[in-house]
Amino acid sequence: MSGRADRGLFHFCAPHTxxxxxxxxxxxxxxxxFYLALVWTGYAFERQSAExxxxxxxEELEGRxxxxxxxxxxxxxxxVIADQVHPLPGYKPIDQRRIRQGDRLLELDFNKIGQAEVxxxxxxxxxxxxxxxxKFERTDPYSQTVEVIEAMIKNGFRLVFSYNHTPxxxxxxxxxxxxGALLAFxxxxxxxxxxxxxxxxxxxxxxxxxxxxxxxxxxxxxxxYLIVESDLERTGVExxxxxxxxxxxxxxxxxxxxFKSGARHVLLSLPSVLLGGFLWYRAYxxxxxxxxxxxFHDLIESYTLIFFLLHLVAALCLFLIDRWPERKLSSxxxxxxxVLIASAGIAYYALPEAQALVDHEQALxxxxxxxFFPLINATLLQLQFGKVSLVVTQxxxxxxxFLVSIVLxxxxxxxxxxxxxxxxYRQILEFVTFLLAIxxxxxxxxxxxxxxxxxxxxxxxxxxxxxxxxxxxxxRYTSAEQLCRDLETQLQEYFRADPVELVWHEAxxxxxxxxxxxxxxxxxxxxxxxxxxxxxISPLRFETDLEKTLNKTPYTLLSPVTIDEEKYGLxxxxxxxxxxxxxxxxxxxxxxxxxxxxxxxxxxxxxxEKELIQQTYExxxxxxxxxxxxxxxxxxxxxxxxxxxxxxxxxxxAVEKLAFIFxxxxxxxxxxxxxxxxxxxxITTYLELEKIRFGSRLDVHIEVEPGMxxxxxxxxxxxxxxxxxxxxxxxxxxxxxxxxxxxxxQEEFLVCxxxxxxPGIDLTRIHKSTGLSNSIARLENIYDLKNxxxxxxxxxxxxxxxxxxxxxxxxxx
Numbered sequence: 085m086s087g088r089a090d091r092g093l094f095h096f097c098a099p100h101t102x103x104x105x106x107x108x109x110x111x112x113x114x115x116x117x118f119y120l121a122l123v124w125t126g127y128a129f130e131r132q133s134a135e136x137x138x139x140x141x142x143e144e145l146e147g148r149x150x151x152x153x154x155x156x157x158x159x160x161x162x163x164v165i166a167d168q169v170h171p172l173p174g175y176k177p178i179d180q181r182r183i184r185q186g187d188r189l190l191e192l193d194f195n196k197i198g199q200a201e202v203x204x205x206x207x208x209x210x211x212x213x214x215x216x217x218x219k220f221e222r223t224d225p226y227s228q229t230v231e232v233i234e235a236m237i238k239n240g241f242r243l244v245f246s247y248n249h250t251p252x253x254x255x256x257x258x259x260x261x262x263x264g265a266l267l268a269f270x271x272x273x274x275x276x277x278x279x280x281x282x283x284x285x286x287x288x289x290x291x292x293x294x295x296x297x298x299x300x301x302x303x304x305x306x307x308x309y310l311i312v313e314s315d316l317e318r319t320g321v322e323x324x325x326x327x328x329x330x331x332x333x334x335x336x337x338x339x340x341x342x343f344k345s346g347a348r349h350v351l352l353s354l355p356s357v358l359l360g361g362f363l364w365y366r367a368y369x370x371x372x373x374x375x376x377x378x379x380f381h382d383l384i385e386s387y388t389l390i391f392f393l394l395h396l397v398a399a400l401c402l403f404l405i406d407r408w409p410e411r412k413l414s415s416x417x418x419x420x421x422x423v424l425i426a427s428a429g430i431a432y433y434a435l436p437e438a439q440a441l442v443d444h445e446q447a448l449x450x451x452x453x454x455x456f457f458p459l460i461n462a463t464l465l466q467l468q469f470g471k472v473s474l475v476v477t478q479x480x481x482x483x484x485x486f487l488v489s490i491v492l493x494x495x496x497x498x499x500x501x502x503x504x505x506x507x508x509y510r511q512i513l514e515f516v517t518f519l520l521a522i523x524x525x526x527x528x529x530x531x532x533x534x535x536x537x538x539x540x541x542x543x544x545x546x547x548x549x550x551x552x553x554x555x556x557x558x559x560r561y562t563s564a565e566q567l568c569r570d571l572e573t574q575l576q577e578y579f580r581a582d583p584v585e586l587v588w589h590e591a592x593x594x595x596x597x598x599x600x601x602x603x604x605x606x607x608x609x610x611x612x613x614x615x616x617x618x619x620x621i622s623p624l625r626f627e628t629d630l631e632k633t634l635n636k637t638p639y640t641l642l643s644p645v646t647i648d649e650e651k652y653g654l655x656x657x658x659x660x661x662x663x664x665x666x667x668x669x670x671x672x673x674x675x676x677x678x679x680x681x682x683x684x685x686x687x688x689x690x691x692x693e694k695e696l697i698q699q700t701y702e703x704x705x706x707x708x709x710x711x712x713x714x715x716x717x718x719x720x721x722x723x724x725x726x727x728x729x730x731x732x733x734x735x736x737x738a739v740e741k742l743a744f745i746f747x748x749x750x751x752x753x754x755x756x757x758x759x760x761x762x763x764x765x766x767i768t769t770y771l772e773l774e775k776i777r778f779g780s781r782l783d784v785h786i787e788v789e790p791g792m793x794x795x796x797x798x799x800x801x802x803x804x805x806x807x808x809x810x811x812x813x814x815x816x817x818x819x820x821x822x823x824x825x826x827x828x829x830q831e832e833f834l835v836c837x838x839x840x841x842x843p844g845i846d847l848t849r850i851h852k853s854t855g856l857s858n859s860i861a862r863l864e865n866i867y868d869l870k871n872x873x874x875x876x877x878x879x880x881x882x883x884x885x886x887x888x889x890x891x892x893x894x895x896x897x
Contacts, residue, residue, distance in 0.1 A: 111402060111405050115398075118401075122359045125391065126363075149211075150377070150381055151207045151210040153239055154248070156169075156170075162188060164200050166188075169251070171251050172240075172311070182235070187222050189218065189220045193216055193218075217237075219234050244377075244381065250446075257303065260452060261303035265297060265303075272297055291339040291342075292336060295335040295336040327364065327367060327368060330367055334388075334392070337395035338356045338360065340396065344458070345399045356395060387433070393426045396458060397426045400423050404423075492522070493518050497514060500517075554570070555676050559686075568586050571676070580662065581661065583658045589653070601654055607624075607626065608643070614642060615634065618664060643655040644677075645684075742773060745770060760792055760794070764788055764802075767825060768784075771786075785823070786824075786825045786826075787826045792828065805886065813840035814842055816843055830887075832890050833888060834890055838883075839883050839884070841880055844879060
C-alpha cells in the first residue's frame with residue numbers, strides 16, 4: 085500500500101513532516117488572523133481611495149501619469165541644485181544642453197525658482213511630453229567659468245515600481261532583474277524533472293517559480309525597453325507593465341503561501357485570490373477607465389507590496405508553528421528575522437507617517453532584494469535532489485557561447501567599418517561572415533574538445549567519467565562474481581557511500597515468514613521504482629511497519645536487480661559522505677543496473693549452455709563406457725576361457741585384473757577428474773589383460789616423469805586413447821604390436837604421448853568417432869582451450885599428444 089493517497093486535483097502534499105500541532109487551535113487561529121489582515125487590507129485600500137478622490141474632485145486632470153523631469157533637486161545656499169540626474173535621458177540622442185548633476189536651476193517656464201519642492205510640484209503636475217523652458221547655470225569644473233544655458237526640456241513620466249531619482253539603484257535593478265530571471269530559470273530547469281515524481285506536491289512550488297521567473301524577466305524586459313525607447317513620454321507600455329507586475333507578484337506570493345504554510349487545499353488560498361483580484365481590478369479601473377494613476381500611484385504600489393509581504397509573513401508564521409515541536413533554534417532565528425523585516429515593511433507601506441522616515445526608493449530596493457527570499461527559501465531544499473551540476477554547467481556553457489558570439493560580431497562589425505564602410509549589402513555580408521566564423525569556431529572546438537576539456541574538468545567530473553567508463557565496460561565481463569565485486573567498488577568510490585552492497589536472494593517457499601527483502605523487491609519491480617528515504621526523488625512508500633523496518637537499516641536507497649524468478653538482487657546504498665542522492669545519481673544507478681542485468685542474464689545463459697554441454701558430454705561418456713565395457717568384457721572372457729585349460733593361476737590373475745577394472749569404472753564413473761597415477765594404473769591393467777589376448781604380439785611401454793602422477797586429468801581420457809590404439813591399431817596387424825605411453829612436463833603443460841605401430845589413423849575418421857570427438861570437445865569445454873588433443877598418422881603408426889594445463893582450474897559449473 086502506497087503512502088500517497090489519492091486526494092484529488094486540488095489537494096497538495098505538505099513539503100514537510102506534518103505534526104499534530106498543525107491541527108491545533110494555534111495553527112488555525114494564525115490562519116484566521118491572516119484572513120482578517122486580508123480583509124483589513126481591502127478595506128483600508130478602499131477607504132484611502134475614497135479619500136484621494138474626495139481631495140481631487142475639484143482639480144482638473146492634466147495627464148494620466150505623474151510627470152517626471154528625471155532630476156532630483158536639492159536646496160542649497162546657492163539655490164536649487166540638481167543633486168542626481170536619472171541616466172535614462174542620457175541614453176537618448178546627445179543634447180549638450182541637458183541638465184547635468186551640479187547645475188543650478190534659475191528659471192522654469194520663465195518663473196524664478198527658489199525651492200526644490202516647487203520644481204517637483206510643477207514637473208509632477210505637468211503631463212508627460214510637456215515642454216519646459218528652463219534656464220540653468222553650469223560651472224565648468226576645470227576653468228571655473230560660469231555659463232548660463234537656456235534649453236527646451238521634455239517632461240517624462242514617473243516610473244511605476246522603479247527608481248525615478250536614484251541612478252545607482254536604477255542601474256542595479258536592471259542587473260538584479262536579469263540575474264534573478266537567470267536564477268529562476270535555472271531553478272525551474274532543475275525542478276521540472278523532479279516534478280514528475282510527485283506532480284501534486286510540486287504544483288504550488290512550480291507555480292511559484294514560474295511566477296517569479298516571469299516577474300523578474302518582466303522587470304528586465306521593461307528596463308531594456310526604457311533604454312532603447314526614443315521617447316520617454318509614451319505611457320502605453322507602462323500601463324501594461326503595471327498590471328502584469330501586480331498579477332505576477334500576487335501569484336508569486338499566493339503560491340509561496342500554499343507551499344510553505346503546509347496548506348493542503350487550494351481553497352485555503354481563496355481569500356488571497358479574491359483580494360488580489362480586487363486590487364488588480366481597481367488598478368485596471370484607475371489606469372484604463374478613470375485615468376487617475378497620477379493620484380493613485382503611491383496607493384497602488386504600497387498595497388501591492390503589502391499584499392506580497394502579508395503572504396510572506398503568514399506563510400513563515402504557519403511554517404514555524406508547524407515546526408515548533410522540532411525546536412530548531414537556527415530555523416526560528418533565521419525565519420523569525422525575515423518575519424520581523426517583512427512586518428516592518430508592511431508597517432512602512434501601511435502608515436503614511438512611517439514613509440517620512442525612510443526614503444521611498446530605498447524601501448522599494450529593500451523589498452526587491454527581499455522578494456528573492458521566497459524563491460530561495462522554498463527551493464533550496466528541493467534543488468539538491470535535482471540535476472544541479474548538469475543544469476548549471478550547461479547554462480554557463482550557453483552564456484559563454486553567447487558572450488563569445490557578441491564579441492565576435494562586434495569584432496566583425498569593426499573590421500567592416502574599417503575596411504569597407506560603404507560597401508553594398510554590408511549588413512548581409514556581416515551576418516554571413518559571422519555565421520561562418522561561428523561554424524569555424526565550433527569545428528575547432530569539436531576537433532580539440534578532449535584536449536581543451538582537461539583544463540576545465542573537476543574532480544567530480546573525473547569521477548563521473550570514470551564511473552561512466554565502468555558502465556560502458558560491463559558487457560565485456562565474463563565473470564558474474566567479478567562484476568558484482570567491481571560494481572560495489574565503483575559505487576563506493578563514486579558516491580563515497582557506506583555501506584554499498586549488492587545482495588542476492590533465492591526465492592523462498594510461501595510458507596516461510598517473508599523477510600523485509602521479500603516484501604520490498606516485488607513492489608519495487610511492480611512499480612518500476614526505487615525506494616529512498618527522501619520523498620523528493622522517490623515518493624514510493626510501503627506499509628507503516630515495513631517503513632519503520634527500512635528506516636532502522638543503514639540504507640538510504642534500495643534498487644532491484646532482476647535476473648530470473650529464482651534469484652533476485654537488491655542494490656543497497658548507504659548515506660553519501662557529501663550531499664544527498666539526486667536525479668542525476670538515480671539516472672546513473674538506473675543505467676548501471678540495466679547494463680548489469682543484461683550482462684548477468686547473458687552470463688547466466690552462457691553458464692546454462694556450458695551446463696547443458698557438460699551434461700551432454702557426461703551422457704556421451706556414459707554411453708561410450710556402456711558400449712566399451714561389453715565389447716571389452718566379451719574379448720577378455722574369451723581369453724580367460726582359454727587360460728582356464730592352460731594355466732589356472734594365470735586365469736585367476738586375469739579375473740582379478742578384470743574385477744579391478746570394473747570396480748574402478750564404477751567408482752570413478754561420477755568423477756570428472758582423477759590423478760594421472762590412477763589413470764596409469766587403469767591403462768596398465770587394461771593392457772595386461774590385452775596381452776593375454778594378443779600374447780607375445782603386444783609390447784607395452786609406459787613411462788611417467790616423477791612428480792606428475794598427482795596431476796589431475798579428465799577421467800578415462802587416457803583409457804579412451806589406449807583403447808583406440810588396441811581396437812584400430814594392434815588388432816589390425818599380424819606382426820608384433822607396440823603401445824607406448826609417456827607422460828612428462830613441458831612448460832606449463834602435462835604432456836601425454838600415446839603411440840602405436842598399427843596401420844595409422846585415418847584423420848578423416850576422428851570427428852566421426854564418438855569417443856575421440858567427445859574427448860576433443862570435452863577438453864575444450866573444461867579448459868577453454870583448443871588443440872589440446874593432437875593426432876598424426878606417422879606412416880608407421882599413430883601418434884597422439886594430449887596436453888593438460890598445469891595449475892589451471894577446470895571451467896566446470
